[in-house]
Amino acid sequence: MMKVAVLGASGKLGSVISDAVDAADDLDLVARIGSRDSLETLVETGAEAVVDVTTPAAVMENLRFCIERGIHAIVGTTGFDEERLATLRGWLDEHPRVGVVIAPNFSIGALLMMQLAAKAAPFFESVEIVELHHPTKADAPSGTAQRTAALIADARREAGVGPVPDATTTALEGARGAEIDGIHVHALRIRGLVAHQEVVLGGVGETLTIRHDSLDRASFAPGALAGLRAVPAHPGLTIGLEHLLGL
CATH class of the missing domain: 3.30.360.10 (Dihydrodipicolinate Reductase; domain 2)
Incomplete structure (x- = not known):
């Protein structure tokens, strides 16, 4: 089973997604990480993928940490302009096996x-x-x-x-x-x-x-889970969850 962590797990959406991952038979929730928790927990728990539903102020540092350590990411956090996307592409060029999906909506x-x-x-x-x-x-x-x-x-x-x-x-x-x-x-x-x-x-x-x-925020969970299951087969940067779902 894929080992998954949720960043922003103490928020309303993060809590819903954490519970959905925990209930999934083919995913293993290894960490619920809040703003006061260390990202090193991802390494300690062996996380293979994360769902990031934090804040625009935190998300880039979170992604840099994950990409450098080979951890895939499904990102529901907003605030991605062309400059940020270019930065992500540069990081991913150095770690070509990692997949990052920027998902404006999980539903x-x-x-x-x-x-x-x-x-x-x-x-x-x-x-x-x-x-x-x-x-x-x-x-x-x-x-x-x-x-x-x-x-x-x-x-x-x-x-x-x-x-x-x-x-x-x-x-x-x-x-x-x-x-x-x-x-x-x-x-x-x-x-x-x-x-x-x-x-x-x-x-x-x-x-x-x-x-x-x-x-209900429960409507965002199925898309997030589908993204987690698909992201290992989609290295590099993907804008929009629809590309992983055949839409």
Whole structure:
């Protein structure tokens, strides 16, 4: 069985994933590591892979430690810009057998929502994204929304679709949300929500809304486990869990 550790195990998501790994017949949970615990525990317990659900401030040091010691990683932590991704690729070039997966979302439903949105995007003139999360979420827009916007923009470019129409000339700052690669993204932070996103597409005389709702953090566990099982066969850097799941 693969020996697995969870980094950020004391958080709400980390606790759910730790329990899921512990319950899996083919995975062996060897460590639940919190912010006060030493990364040397990974070496002491013989961890072969980790799930990192820590913070943007901690994740790069965690990954450097793991890569240098041949430990695979599934990463649900956000905050990866091109500079950070380039750094990861440099580390992985020196350790070519290690696999790292940056996963903006672990939910299978969310992955399918992103893929369906990208497939639909070239057929509609307009498209915008609304993401809705709990108010304790630190980043906005979410990593899932950023990934969705990038996939939609890529699909529209490949299909030769022009810019999304928008005649706005005056607006309060932020009224049109953030803009990612030409796609507007709106972030809501509402008590009682977990993680939700809808992609609204529009053409002449019709609209299409693709929506995904995570009602419980348990929805993130199956994707994280599937990523752990697949990562040894995918060395190097992978962006998006869908590449490991045949989506």
